[in-house]
Amino acid sequence: MKELTYFVACSVDGFIAHHDGSHDGFSQDEAYLNDLFSDFPETVPTHFRDALGISSQNKWFDTVLMGRKTYDVGLKEGVTSPYTHLNQFVFSRSLPTSPDKNVELISNDAVGFISRLKDQPGQGIWLCGGANLAATLFAHHLIDRLILKVNPFLMGAGIPLFGGEIQQTALTLCDRKIYDNGVVRLHYRLT
Incomplete structure (x- = not known):
């Protein structure tokens, strides 16, 4: 069974992006990014992988899930298939069709679809963004791991880690790393 990991950057006060979807304030430190890219090469968008010369095999994930707002960040820049090295799924009720043949649009029954996806063989599933999607998946006990890149700043307001109320849940710390930045x-691991 595939594990689903919500792997995302956030501010100390728990926001994953500003209201407009921008990411000002998140670390762009070269040493930090190089370490992160070494540990999780598949989380680097394809156009950056090519520019940075990253050709590593996927270590953790073979599938990426994106909410509509997360997908729109790249789409605004003309990037229609941000992770060509992964199976890509965008969850949206408002997007009429997928702008790219390599990105499958899921417009209903996200819970059922992801439950079936988790039953398939292969590497893990990466939820890279989508606060509302994260809240839905959390409520249905479909998230197995949470990996947070907590950046040292307070955003004050923005898009929260989960786009709605979630129930109190105990977490088991499996690993941690503190960067110089x-x-x-x-x-x-969710327990």
Whole structure:
């Protein structure tokens, strides 16, 4: 059974992006990014992989899930298939069709679709963004791991880690890494 990991950067106060979807304030430190890209090469968008010369095999994931707002970040820049090295799924009720043949649009029954996806063989599933999708998947106990890249700043307002109320849940810390730039990477398993 595939594990689903919500792997995302957030501010200390728990926001994954500003209201407009921008990511100002998140670390762009070269040493931090090089380490992150070494540990999780598949999380680097294809156009950056090519530019940075990253050709590593996928270590953790073979599938990426994106909410509509997450997908729109690249789409605004003309990137219609951000992760060609992964199976890509975008979840949206408002997007009429997928703008790219390599990105499958899921417009209903996200829970059923992801439950079936988790039963398939292969590497893990990466939820790279989508606060509303994360809240839905959490409510249906479909998230197995939470990996947070907690950046050392307070955003004050924005898009929260989960786009709605979630129930209190105990987490088990599996791993952690503290970077010189102040980012703390925390790996949790949901218990």
